[in-house]
Amino acid sequence: MASASPIASTPFRDPFIRRYTLPVMGMFIAIYLATQAFGYHINSVVLSIVLMVTLCLLKVPVAIALIASALLGALHSGLPMNDAISALNDNLLIGAQVGITYVMIGAFAVAIARSGLIDLLAHRIASRLDLSEGATNKGIKWLLFLTLITASVMSQNLVPVHIAFIPILVPPLLGVMNRLRIDRRAVACILACSISASYLLLPTGFGAIYLNEILLANVNAVGQAHALTVTAGMVPKAMLLPVLGILVGMLVAVFISYRKPRDYQTVALTDLHVDQPPHQLKFGQLLTTLAALAVALACQLAFDSLLVGAMVGFMILACSGVFRWSEQDDVFTEGVRMMAQIAVIITIASGFSGVLNATDEIAPLVSATADLIGDNMALGAALMLIIGLFITIGFGDSFASVPILAPIYVPLALSLGFSPMATIALLGAAAALGDAGSPASTITLGATAGLNADDQHDHIRDSVIPTFSHANFGMLLFAWAAAMLL
Template sequence: MNSSPSRPHPEHDAFLKRRVLPTLGLFVLIYGAALALDYHINTAVLTITLMVTLCLLKMPVAIALIGAALLGALHGGLTMNEAIATFNENLLTGAQVGMTYVMVGAFAVAIARSGLLDLLARRIASKLDWQEGATNQGVKWSLFLTLMVASVMSQNVVPVHIAFIPVLIPPLLGVMNRLKIDRRAVACILGCFISASYLLLPTGFGAIYLNEILLTNVNDIGQPLGLSVTAAVVPQAMFLPVMGLLVGAVVCIFVSYRQPREYQSVPATELATDAPRRRPNAGQLLATVLAIGAALVCQLLFDSLLVGALVGFMILGLSGVFRWQEQDDVFTEGMRMMAQIAVIITLASGFSGVLGATDEIGSLVAATAELLDGNMMLGAALMLVVGLFITIGFGDSFASVPILAPIYIPLALALGFSPMATVALLGASAALGDAGSPASTITLGATAGLNADGQHDHIRDSVIPMFLHANLGMLLFAWVAAVML
């Protein structure tokens, strides 16, 4: 029986003709006009704009990162061989981080095998009043509070970062559907509270960002210029910017996405992990708590999430939370859950490496400085906006601090900002765009959990809502902090 060649779906043709081709055509036209007029386009601006544009056109994030990096490198004066070599050389750092996320994913799946998360989902579902017309507002707010607490703890107490999302969220999607909760609100809650946790609390990931990266860079660059700050100053400086994140979360819950939203109902058993369902006994609960505690202690002692997750995983395996013979299955499930995120993190390192090799991030910030002419209020605003733009491209606030610090600290001191205001400007500028970047682990993690049934779009339902609610509030409050501190 002969089969006719498959043809593209009509919706595919329509989207291609209405959105993709016109947008790319306009991009090429503007770029060609700039070249014809001998107008220099900053490579960092071009590369990041192209990457974001490709993501908005539903291009896979991995392909958008590679394509934009290579085209930006060519524009910046590198040859194709130099661009590829630079991209490859910078993959190692991302691969190391990606491997950590794989191990953290395995640890998260091992915790899920204990039955704790299923028990939580059943407890929440049991409180629902399924009668027609019931509002179940108490259950809704309990669910929101649970997600807020889990987001904060994932950065500090149980340092699994976003690995808890693909494990905790899918069993709760059925409950969310019955409550008609807009998943964009859930994405914003996750993004805002995860970011707020590591930007304010100096333990776990917060210790890495606030003390090892932000404080170290401020003192290394600032001390020759007469600037020196202590560890106690950093959380105080970041307090107001973090309040902007929390205000963004409040706006998304009570204003932007408070209206009910309909989703197709899918049984929770089809959305949870592949693990066999079992009720946890007292011994398993104790072993799970012990594993979480040991993971936290090891992470603090050895400054390694990889070691902490490994120790926690082994404790759960030895305690019988899952069978010894199931270790390969648990690890493979965790690796599968985090594989996309690990790959994108790896590619994002190559992307940021290419941007750094073009040496035009410094010129972008220098051009911004020329516009300031000593105006502190305008200076704070432009520094924050430039930081937002750069971090959107990297998708990682941890990587943005070392790039911005050599330029931002002398500039802030030259404009007359206080030490605390300088810390707030640098810390917030690097953090802006982390929640809301197409390549950010936060947005990717939210999508991994909320799209378990295929009803949550990465760009429209995770990236854009997080960008608007997490970044705009923090930008405003960080600007106020820079002016007031």
């Protein structure tokens, strides 16, 4: 068999890249050269994030895109290469801690899957399929969507495994999706919007961390100098409208954007045979699995550590006989393999954010925005949200964005005359915008890990762009309305 020619493998042969990415990249290069020629300085944070997104659209691996764009942005800011590399390395440790937690969560999720609970759920849904000619199976489609929404919400608040459930639950259901001709971009939006909405509104699990320990704590810490004090009860109320925007975006994706059927090839990996009985789930195994979930949640809340919770849950399942004691290494390795790419990207994304901070150009970017706003509240709310969206796309993590934005956004919002509730909504939404659409976000990475199990779902085109355009645009509009109405 003849090997493919080198020209055929270049990115410039890709229709999407030629039609969309190259013109945008060319326009950006032209703007950059023009600003340099007239002596203007492009903000290094803006430059780094645009480069990162462009490289991802060119199908450069996300990890390489993060490192390359961070270093180029640092050099543009005047930061020496050695200092940029030091900033990158110093912050990798923080990301590595989070990455190890995700690996442990992955191992716990695989252990739960070994109980047969996930197989039973997948077969229950598949067995309801009517394979006769002309059957629409609309009820199964909505049952599938409801299952994914429920699992997404529980993964943030009740069973804190975050996105680790997606590579476990979704691949067995791909065959059902193929038979129903469901557009997987709609599923990516369902997963991303449901996960985002749950931790932004419900104050338990990850929601308790974001709403109380990060958002509330930072607003009060910065607001103390401005006589601003907010309570825990105010935060979910302030975030209600922005979350409704996310849900509206999800409905638009399901009922309008990706409503039409889309065909995929059914391969052996996703061919779920409805006539074969699933793995027999014994009553004792079911109780043990539920107990492991409960204890993992209790440990996570007691010790404020997902790592400890997932580890304890894993050990309970190992000791109970859900899988053989001798298979512990295999189960753990499978979890590592499943979450390895996500853990690596999270680690590098932390270094990326460290380099952006080292350039000292985040504050000037926000300050320039403040100067542009003047006394216009409507324009101020819009620009604060857009800048927050831009910064969070680069960081890929709303939790890390709040401490960066709070020292500037809280005084700015109060000086413009926004109420405490509106201030919470602006900061909470600005830091969360982009989380569901960043190439380095755990949410989009998790969606791709599950939906691309058969290599028919592209990370950028089918996860990042759909979730960005639906979750973020809806949230931006509703968050702006919240700031003006609250």
